[in-house]
Amino acid sequence: MNIRHIAQKAGVSVATVSRVLNHPESVATATKEKIEAIIAQEEYTPNWFARGLNFNKTATIGLMIPHIMNPMHMEIAKGVEDVAQHKDYTTFMCNVEDNVEKEKQYLENLIKRRVDGIVFISSLLGEKDLCIADEQGIPVVMIGENRETLKYPVVRVDCQNAAYEATKHLLEIGHHDIAMLYGKKPEIENRQKIEGYKTALKEAGIAVNDEFIISVENTIEGGYLGGKKYIDMEKRPQAVFATSDLLAFGVIDAMKDNDISVPKEMAVIGFDNIRMSNLIEPKLTTVEKPLHKMGVLGARLLFDMIESKEKEEKQPPKEILLQAKLKIRKSCGHKERIGEMF
Amino acid sequence: MNIRHIAQKAGVSVATVSRVLNHPESVATATKEKIEAIIAQEEYTPNWFARGLNFNKTATIGLMIPHIMNPMHMEIAKGVEDVAQHKDYTTFMCNVEDNVEKEKQYLENLIKRRVDGIVFISSLLGEKDLCIADEQGIPVVMIGENRETLKYPVVRVDCQNAAYEATKHLLEIGHHDIAMLYGKKPEIENRQKIEGYKTALKEAGIAVNDEFIISVENTIEGGYLGGKKYIDMEKRPQAVFATSDLLAFGVIDAMKDNDISVPKEMAVIGFDNIRMSNLIEPKLTTVEKPLHKMGVLGARLLFDMIESKEKEEKQPPKEILLQAKLKIRKSCGHKERIGEMF
DNA sequence: ATGAAAGCGCTAACAG
DNA sequence: CTGTTAGCGCTTTCAT
Numbered sequence: 197m198n199i200r201h202i203a204q205k206a207g208v209s210v211a212t213v214s215r216v217l218n219h220p221e222s223v224a225t226a227t228k229e230k231i232e233a234i235i236a237q238e239e240y241t242p243n244w245f246a247r248g249l250n251f252n253k254t255a256t257i258g259l260m261i262p263h264i265m266n267p268m269h270m271e272i273a274k275g276v277e278d279v280a281q282h283k284d285y286t287t288f289m290c291n292v293e294d295n296v297e298k299e300k301q302y303l304e305n306l307i308k309r310r311v312d313g314i315v316f317i318s319s320l321l322g323e324k325d326l327c328i329a330d331e332q333g334i335p336v337v338m339i340g341e342n343r344e345t346l347k348y349p350v351v352r353v354d355c356q357n358a359a360y361e362a363t364k365h366l367l368e369i370g371h372h373d374i375a376m377l378y379g380k381k382p383e384i385e386n387r388q389k390i391e392g393y394k395t396a397l398k399e400a401g402i403a404v405n406d407e408f409i410i411s412v413e414n415t416i417e418g419g420y421l422g423g424k425k426y427i428d429m430e431k432r433p434q435a436v437f438a439t440s441d442l443l444a445f446g447v448i449d450a451m452k453d454n455d456i457s458v459p460k461e462m463a464v465i466g467f468d469n470i471r472m473s474n475l476i477e478p479k480l481t482t483v484e485k486p487l488h489k490m491g492v493l494g495a496r497l498l499f500d501m502i503e504s505k506e507k508e509e510k511q512p513p514k515e516i517l518l519q520a521k522l523k524i525r526k527s528c529g530h531k532e533r534i535g536e537m538f
Numbered sequence: 539m540n541i542r543h544i545a546q547k548a549g550v551s552v553a554t555v556s557r558v559l560n561h562p563e564s565v566a567t568a569t570k571e572k573i574e575a576i577i578a579q580e581e582y583t584p585n586w587f588a589r590g591l592n593f594n595k596t597a598t599i600g601l602m603i604p605h606i607m608n609p610m611h612m613e614i615a616k617g618v619e620d621v622a623q624h625k626d627y628t629t630f631m632c633n634v635e636d637n638v639e640k641e642k643q644y645l646e647n648l649i650k651r652r653v654d655g656i657v658f659i660s661s662l663l664g665e666k667d668l669c670i671a672d673e674q675g676i677p678v679v680m681i682g683e684n685r686e687t688l689k690y691p692v693v694r695v696d697c698q699n700a701a702y703e704a705t706k707h708l709l710e711i712g713h714h715d716i717a718m719l720y721g722k723k724p725e726i727e728n729r730q731k732i733e734g735y736k737t738a739l740k741e742a743g744i745a746v747n748d749e750f751i752i753s754v755e756n757t758i759e760g761g762y763l764g765g766k767k768y769i770d771m772e773k774r775p776q777a778v779f780a781t782s783d784l785l786a787f788g789v790i791d792a793m794k795d796n797d798i799s800v801p802k803e804m805a806v807i808g809f810d811n812i813r814m815s816n817l818i819e820p821k822l823t824t825v826e827k828p829l830h831k832m833g834v835l836g837a838r839l840l841f842d843m844i845e846s847k848e849k850e851e852k853q854p855p856k857e858i859l860l861q862a863k864l865k866i867r868k869s870c871g872h873k874e875r876i877g878e879m880f
Numbered sequence: 881a882t883g884a885a886a887g888c889g890c891t892a893a894c895a896g
Numbered sequence: 897c898t899g900t901t902a903g904c905g906c907t908t909t910c911a912t
Binding site for chain 1: 581583587591598606607609612613615616619623628629630631640644646647649650651652670673674758787790813817818819
Binding site for chain 1: 887
C-alpha cells in the first residue's frame with residue numbers, strides 16, 4: 197500500500213496525494229476530500245523512511261538513562277518525556293546500565309536513526325564519543341554533569357554544596373565519626389560530594405578518615421554491602437552520608453538485619469529524595485534534588501537548540517545550576533528544625 | 539556525506555561501498571580495507587532512512603510501558619530489554635501513562651517507524667487498534683492480558699488463583715473482614731483478582747461486603763487514599779488485600795499517619811513483590827510475580843515471531859501461563875509457615 | 881489546481 | 897570481484 201495506489205484509486209497523480217498529506221491548503225477542496233476519504237478507507241500510512249529521506253526531521257529524541265531500575269533516573273526521565281510529549285515528539289528511552297560500551301552503542305544507534313536531539317542523564321561518555329553527535333549536527337544536552345569541560349548545555353545541581361550541607365547537618369546533630377558511602381558511577385558528582393563532605397569536616401576541625409569513604413554499586417544491594425562494612429569496622433561510624441537514596445535504603449536494611457537502631461545507634465542521610473524515601477522506616481532524611489524539574493529543564497534546553505538549529509542561529513551552551521535542599525525527616529534523629537520538615 | 543562521496547574517495551562504485559557495509563565477505567580484502575579506512579576517517583554513517591527503504595528491517599522493537607514510575611513495570615521492562623540487547627536490537631520504550639490515547643499515538647508512531655515488533659505491558663488498547671499493527675505485519679506480544687480474546691501471544695500470570703491464595707492467607711491468620719483495594723487500570727487482571735478474592739471468602743462462608751471493594755489510581759498516593767477510606771469506615775476492615783505493592787505501600791503509609799499498627803490492628807498484603815517491598819516497615823507480605831522473567835519470556839515470544847515471519851512460517855499464538863507465589867513477610871502478622879519466607 | 885519528473889541515499893539484481 | 901542500473905516511496909520544483 198503506497199502513495200501510487202492511492203493516487204490511482206483517486207485518479208490523480210502522486211504529487212497531489214503528497215500535497216494533501218503535506219500542504220492540504222494547496223489542493224482544491226473537492227479533490228482533497230476525495231483523496232482523504234480514500235486514504236482513510238485504505239488505512240494508508242505514508243512510509244516513514246521515504247519521508248525521512250526527503251525531510252531531515254524525525255520528531256524523535258533520544259534519552260540516555262543510566263539505569264531504569266533506579267527511580268531517581270525515572271523521575272528525571274518523566275520530566276523529559278512530559279516536555280517531549282507536549283511538543284509531539286517521541287522519546288526513545290535507552291537503558292545504559294551504567295555501561296560505557298552500551299551507552300556508546302546506543303548513541304551510534306540513535307545517530308543512525310537520525311534523532312533530532314539527545315538528552316543524556318549522567319553520561320559516562322568522553323568528549324571523543326560525544327562529539328560524534330556534534331559532527332552530525334545533532335543537538336545534545338546533559339542532565340548531571342559529565343566532564344569538567346562544559347562543551348554542552350547542562351542542567352546540574354550544586355552537589356558539592358549539597359554534600360556540605362548534608363554533612364554539616366550530621367555534625368550539628370552531634371556526630372563526629374561520619375562515614376561517606378558513594379556509588380561508583382557518576383564520577384564528577386562523586387568528586388564534588390566528597391569535596392563537600394571533607395570541607396564540612398575540616399571546618400568542624402575533624403580529621404578525614406579515609407577508611408570511612410567507601411564506594412559500591414549504586415543500588416540497594418550496594419548500600420547493604422557498604423552498611424555491612426561499616427558494621428564490621430572496629431571503630432564504627434556514628435553516621436553515614438550515602439550519596440543516593442537507594443544506597444541509604446541498603447544501609448538502613450543492613451542496620452536492621454544487624455539490630456542496629458537507626459537513627460539511635462546510626463544516623464543515615466540520603467541524597468535525591470525519591471518518592472519512596474519517606475515510606476521506609478525511619479523516614480529518610482535526605483537531600484532533595486528537583487528531579488522532575490531537572491528533566492523538564494533539560495528537555496527545554498534541547499528543544500531550544502533544535503529550534504534554533506532550524507533557524508541557523510547559534511547560541512553558546514547554556515548552563516542551569518540548581519540548588520538542592522535538605523529534607524529533614526527521621527533517619528538522622530534530629531528533633532529541632534521541624535519547620536523545614538515536609 | 540553519503541555513500542557516493544566515499545565511493546569517489548576510494549575510486550570505486552557505490553555498489554562496492556554498499557557491499558563492504560552489508561556483505562563484507564564478498565569484497566576483496568585490499569579494496570575492503572581501503573574503503574573501511576575511508577569510512578572511518580570520514581566518520582560516515584549510512585543513512586538510516588535510505589536503508590530502511592530497501593530492507594524491511596530496523597532492528598528495533600517497541601515496548602509499551604503503562605507507567606515508568608512504577609517499579610513493577612520497569613522490572614518487566616528490564617527483562618525485555620535484556621533479551622533485545624542480547625539480540626542486538628534497540629528497544630524503544632514508550633511511557634503510556636495509563637492513557638489509551640497516548641498508547642494509541644505511540645502505537646501509530648512505532649508503526650510509522652517500522653519497528654520489527656512490539657511488546658505491550660498491560661495494554662489498554664482494544665482489538666480495533668491492535669489490529670493496525672497486525673495489518674502492517676508487525677508482530678505483537680502481550681505481557682499481562684489485555685482482552686479475553688487471545689488473538690495475540692501472551693505471557694500472563696494466574697491472577698485469580700494468586701488472589702485466591704492471598705485472601706486465603708488472610709483468612710487463615712484469622713481475619714474475617716477483609717477489604718480489597720485495586721488499581722483502576724489493568725481491567726482484566728482486576729476482574730480476576732476480584733473473582734479470586736470473592737471465591738476465597740465464599741469458601742470460608744463469609745459474605746462479600748461490596749463497600750470493602752474500592753478502586754483508586756494505581757499509585758502510592760492512590761493506596762494512601764484507599765487506606766484513608768477504610769480508616770474512616772464505621773466498621774473498619776481487619777485486613778486489606780491491595781492488588782499492587784505500590785497500593786499496599788500507600789495503605790501502610792496511611793495507617794502509620796493515623797497510628798494504626800500494621801499488622802496488629804490492620805493486616806496488609808500486596809501483589810507483585812517489587813524490590814522495595816521488603817524494605818518498608820513492616821516488610822510487606824505479598825504475591826510474588828516473576829517480573830523479570832515475564833519480560834524475558836515476552837521478548838522471546840516476540841523474537842520467535844519475528845524470526846518465523848522471516849521464514850514465512852505461521853504459528854498459532856502461544857500463551858505462557860505463570861503461577862505467582864505467596865511471599866510471606868511481616869505485614870500480615872503470620873507467625874507460622876516460616877519455611878516459605880524469604 | 882494539477883501533473884511530470886528529478887532526486888533523496890541506499891541495496892541488489894544483473895552483467896561483465 | 898566489481899560496476900551499472902533499476903528501483904524503494906515520497907517530496908518538490910517546474911511546467912502546464
